[in-house]
Amino acid sequence: MRPPMDLRIGDVVILRKPHPCGGTTWRIERVGADIGAVCLTCQRYVLVPRSHFEIRIKQFLERGPVTEP
Ligand SMILES: [Zn+2]
Structure with missing residues (x-):
């Protein structure tokens, strides 16, 4: 199995598939088994x-701070 990607709260990412609103930029708000993200367009x-979520990430625009597990 692939190790989980290093996703952090505060990361801003571009996803491959646009949201219905047309936006592709998201900010991660929650990490765990599920990823919570806010579309920065709508x-x-x-x-x-x-x-x-991981396979849809195209690019990191900003990285959130490293937090201890
Ligand atoms: Zn949106």
């Missing part, structure tokens, strides 16, 4: 399974 919050 401010909507979504919760998606981590594996689902």
Whole structure:
């Protein structure tokens, strides 16, 4: 199995598939088995399974601070 990607609260990422609003930039608000992210175009919050989210990441724009587990 692939190790989980280093995702941090505060990360700003570009996803491959645009949101229905047309936005592709998201800020991560919650990390765990599910990833919570806010679309920076329409401010909507979504919760998606981590594996689902990881494969959609195209690029990191900003990295959040490293937090101890
Ligand atoms: Zn949106």
